[in-house]
Amino acid sequence: MPLNRKIEELKKRREVVQMGGGEKAIEKQQALGKMTARERILALLDADSFTEYDLFAEHEARDFNMDKQVLHGDGVVIGTGTMSGSPICIFAQDFTVAGGSLGLMHARKITKIMDHALKMRVPLIGINDSGGARIQEGVNSLAGYGEIFFRNTLSSGVIPQISVILGPCAGGAVYSPALTDFVFVVDNISKMFITGPEVIKTVLGEEISMEDLGGARVHSEITGNAHFFAETEAECFDQIKKLISMIPRSNDSQAKRIEPKNPKPEIDIEHVVPGDPKQPYDIRDVVKGIVDDSEFLEVQELWAQNIVIGFGRINGLPCGFVCNQPLVLAGVLDVDSSDKAARFIRYCDAFNMPIITLVDLPGYLPGVDQEHAGVIRHGAKMLYAYSEATVPKLTVILRKAYGGGYIAMGSRHLRSDFVFAWPGAEIAVMGPEGAANIIFRKEIMASEDPEATRKEKVAEYKEKFANPYVAASKGYVDSVIEPSETRKMLMHGIDVAINKSVSGPRKKHGIPPF
Amino acid sequence: MSDMTHQADNSGEDCGQKKVRCKSLVVDGGKYRTLLTKKYENRRKWEKPNPKQIYTYIPGTVREIFVSSGDRVKAGDKMLILEAMKMYNTIEVPADGIVKKVHVSSNDRLPKGHLIVEFE
Numbered sequence: 001m002p003l004n005r006k007i008e009e010l011k012k013r014r015e016v017v018q019m020g021g022g023e024k025a026i027e028k029q030q031a032l033g034k035m036t037a038r039e040r041i042l043a044l045l046d047a048d049s050f051t052e053y054d055l056f057a058e059h060e061a062r063d064f065n066m067d068k069q070v071l072h073g074d075g076v077v078i079g080t081g082t083m084s085g086s087p088i089c090i091f092a093q094d095f096t097v098a099g100g101s102l103g104l105m106h107a108r109k110i111t112k113i114m115d116h117a118l119k120m121r122v123p124l125i126g127i128n129d130s131g132g133a134r135i136q137e138g139v140n141s142l143a144g145y146g147e148i149f150f151r152n153t154l155s156s157g158v159i160p161q162i163s164v165i166l167g168p169c170a171g172g173a174v175y176s177p178a179l180t181d182f183v184f185v186v187d188n189i190s191k192m193f194i195t196g197p198e199v200i201k202t203v204l205g206e207e208i209s210m211e212d213l214g215g216a217r218v219h220s221e222i223t224g225n226a227h228f229f230a231e232t233e234a235e236c237f238d239q240i241k242k243l244i245s246m247i248p249r250s251n252d253s254q255a256k257r258i259e260p261k262n263p264k265p266e267i268d269i270e271h272v273v274p275g276d277p278k279q280p281y282d283i284r285d286v287v288k289g290i291v292d293d294s295e296f297l298e299v300q301e302l303w304a305q306n307i308v309i310g311f312g313r314i315n316g317l318p319c320g321f322v323c324n325q326p327l328v329l330a331g332v333l334d335v336d337s338s339d340k341a342a343r344f345i346r347y348c349d350a351f352n353m354p355i356i357t358l359v360d361l362p363g364y365l366p367g368v369d370q371e372h373a374g375v376i377r378h379g380a381k382m383l384y385a386y387s388e389a390t391v392p393k394l395t396v397i398l399r400k401a402y403g404g405g406y407i408a409m410g411s412r413h414l415r416s417d418f419v420f421a422w423p424g425a426e427i428a429v430m431g432p433e434g435a436a437n438i439i440f441r442k443e444i445m446a447s448e449d450p451e452a453t454r455k456e457k458v459a460e461y462k463e464k465f466a467n468p469y470v471a472a473s474k475g476y477v478d479s480v481i482e483p484s485e486t487r488k489m490l491m492h493g494i495d496v497a498i499n500k501s502v503s504g505p506r507k508k509h510g511i512p513p514f
Numbered sequence: 515m516s517d518m519t520h521q522a523d524n525s526g527e528d529c530g531q532k533k534v535r536c537k538s539l540v541v542d543g544g545k546y547r548t549l550l551t552k553k554y555e556n557r558r559k560w561e562k563p564n565p566k567q568i569y570t571y572i573p574g575t576v577r578e579i580f581v582s583s584g585d586r587v588k589a590g591d592k593m594l595i596l597e598a599m600k601m602y603n604t605i606e607v608p609a610d611g612i613v614k615k616v617h618v619s620s621n622d623r624l625p626k627g628h629l630i631v632e633f634e
Contacts, residue, residue: 204573205623222553280536280548305551329554330539330546336553362541368560402542433543 017055017072021096029096034166034189035233037077037092040127044237045081045088052079054112059105064136071098074105075130078113080122083244089117092127095167099131102173106134107144114151121250123160125240128177129167145172152179157350159250162240165190165226166233168210178225181347182243182299185216185226186236192219192226217302224303224340242297246311246318248351255318255353261293263487270483273360277400277426280330283308283323283358286398290356290487292316299344304336305329309344314356315491317498320348323358324409326399333405334365335378342381349389354494357410360399362431379408380513386414388510392497394490397421397468397477403430412476417500418493420486421468421477428470432462566633568608574598576622581631585613593631596624605630 001009018038020026026036035043041050057074059066075097080089091110093100110126117124133141155161156179163177164184168191177183177192185192193214200206200213212218219226228243230236248255269289272281288294291312298310306329311318322341324331348355364375386393386408394417395410406427410416421427429435437444440457447453471477481489536547577595581587591607611633618630 203623204625206625278544278546280546326546326548328549329551330541330548332539332541362544362546364541365554366541367557369557372560431542431544437543 014055020072020094021098025096032189033232034095034129036096037094037127037129040164040166040233040237041077041079041081041090041092043234044125044240045083045090046085049081050079050090051081052077054078054109057105057109059103059137061103061134061137061140063138066136069098071103073097074103074109075100076106076109078109080113080116083241086244086249087120087122088125088244089113089120089122090125090127093130093167095129095131098134100129100167101131101134102141102144103134103137104140104144107141107147110144111147111151114148114155117159118151118155121159121252123162123244123247123249124155125162125164126176126180127164127166128169128173129165130173131168132171132173142172145176148176149179152176156181157251157346160244160247160351162243164236164240165192165216166236167191170194170196170214182227183219183225184228184230184236184240185219186230186233187216189233190216190219190226220300220302222303224300224336226303227299229302243311246297246313247353251350251352253352255351257316257318258313260313260316263289263291264294267294269486273398273422273424273483275424277360277424280326282327283325283331283360286358287312287321287323290314290490291321296321300340304334304340306331306334307337307341309341311353314354314487314494317354317494319354319356319494320344321356321358322410324361324405326360329365331361332363332365333361333379333382333408334370335373335375338375338378338382338408342378342385345382345385345389349385349391352391354392354394354497355386355389355410356490357393357395357416359395359397359401359406359409361402361405361409362400363403363405377513379404382408383414384510384512386410386416388512390500390502390504392494392500393417394493394497395419396481396486396490397425397427398483399424399426400431401425401427403428412478415502417497418479418489419477420479420481420489421472422483422486423468423480425468425477425480426462426466427468427477428465432458432466435465436461565609566611566614567629568593568605568631568633570596570624570626570628570630572596572598572603573626574603574624576618576620576624576630577602579616579618579620581607581613581616583613583615587611587613594618609633 029036059071059074076093078091091113161180162182163180166189170193174192191210191214197208197210197213216229220229228239267289269286272285287296296310296312306325308323308325310321312321393410412419436457444450444454468477468480472480537550538545539548574596577597579594580592587607589607589609593605593607596603614632614634616631
């Protein structure tokens with residue numbers, strides 16, 4: 001056979017396999033508003049950059065008539081490509097082939113690209129759209145999941161790992177996304193749960209839809225398992241591209257610095273923050289008044305909204321932001337917000353990204369539910385994450401910083417490199433009301449007009465202690481600055497701290513309060 | 515933030531420039547104007563558990579009941595068997611006493627936190 005005939009044969013073979021589960025299955029996929037696995041990869045990567053591997057992979061299952069079944073590509077597409085010119089490893093489960101079910105060969109393809117990603121130190125993107133384990137392959141499919149989880153853990157903190165849930169991701173399969181850094185979900189398409197509605201109905205008699213049990217909204221608003229929520233797959237891909245542009249390729253490198261741009265001039269942070277510490281405002285307006293081009297990529301926007309986390313650039317360099325949000329629950333720390341911030345801090349630390357903390361909180365959320373939900377353990381995660389982080393840490397206290405909340409929010413005591421405070425900052429062991437009630441209890445109780453005395457004492461405490469100067473006099477605050485100086489100080493602080501080098505005692509690893 | 519506007523009621527006030535309704539939250543004696551989350555507003559009020567009432571600790575199906583109302587029982591006596599997660603779990607009488615009422619019957623499928631037996 002001459003070579004050109006062989007080339008023809010290759011083309012034909014490719015064509016057949018690239019059709020995945022065939023026309024009918026593809027139509028079904030499209031009817032659900034879903035793209036096919038290859039369409040998704042092409043939409044995400046730079047044009048003409050995708051190179052596919054293991055296109056001709058075949059499963060070796062023999063039981064239950066599997067030897068007579070041809071599953072093109074074994075239900076998963078793997079390969080490499082580029083995003084904005086940077087290399088990337090990617091896999092996408094193909095729901096049109098046996099429901100994207102995971103058998104041994106399917107898993108081997110995924111682990112092959114995972115190994116590549118780790119070895120080459122490039123980000124890994126996994127697109128999940130699978131009915132789960134391929135039951136016919138028995139324990140082999142479980143082995144496949146286990147091999148994936150192991151590699152997720154090995155790669156954690158070395159290369160960015162991104163999971164995109166574009167279909168069902170149920171049972172053991174959801175643990176791979178849970179081990180990765182960022183999970184993207186799309187409304188009405190993503191479904192994640194450990195036990196599905198069928199099992200819940202059989203065991204409990206409770207009827208619930210997949211959407212209500214583990215849809216995109218549930219994981220974005222209630223569980224916090226998802227980091228980015230989109231209405232459509234196209235919007236989701238835009239979000240992924242934005243994220244990739246903000247984070248470094250691996251823990252060996254820095255995030256890409258781009259041409260700096262000033263924040264939009266119409267945002268005047270000085271007037272965003274009300275003088276009265278009891279009045280709310282949207283902290284994101286302050287962030288947008290500080291970062292380049294007022295562009296802020298918020299992470300977990302819909303979950304634990306009392307803390308805001310995300311990425312923004314300062315002088316062209318991407319940084320991580322951790323900010324109390326006075327607009328929601330007065331910006332308190334609680335179980336969920338501590339969880340959310342602590343994990344993000346560890347992400348930034350692992351990937352060499354400076355952490356900027358904006359502080360304005362009254363303390364921890366009071367309540368039996370919080371105490372019983374383990375706010376002690378969860379709150380401790382914040383202390384651990386900040387203390388452990390060795391990247392540049394810059395903190396700005398905008399207004400309130402009371403009690404344990406003051407310590408937890410990137411204080412000097414957890415080794416922040418620069419702590420700035422605005423002139424209206426109130427850094428104190430607790431809010432003036434609570435403090436006055438305790439310190440002046442006797443006077444208040446003995447007074448003929450206890451309410452008047454209480455007010456007087458609160459004002460007295462406020463005057464003497466609710467300011468930045470006590471902390472500044474002890475060196476806990478490095479500099480009291482005007483709000484308009486904030487961006488300049490952060491730019492300078494990052495420049496000074498960028499080559500920071502610290503080392504702690506030798507250890508295998510710490511024991512964070514997981 | 516669109517959800518936020520739904521959950522606040524008309525008793526709130528406008529929150530700054532954002533046209534959303536605020537409520538207040540008290541932390542350490544200070545009263546802060548802010549939005550509340552669904553989770554916070556729907557949190558369950560804590561109640562002291564009543565030792566005379568026994569609830570399921572896991573969802574499951576009642577397989578066998580060994581006590582009936584009026585029985586004088588001793589701590590450690592078998593009370594019932596609850597099948598859950600493919601396991602037959604024996605639920606024992608927690609303290610000596612008299613059974614006031616058994617609230618379930620054989621083959622009932624129960625959620626977690628369901629009242630099963632009350633003591634006098």
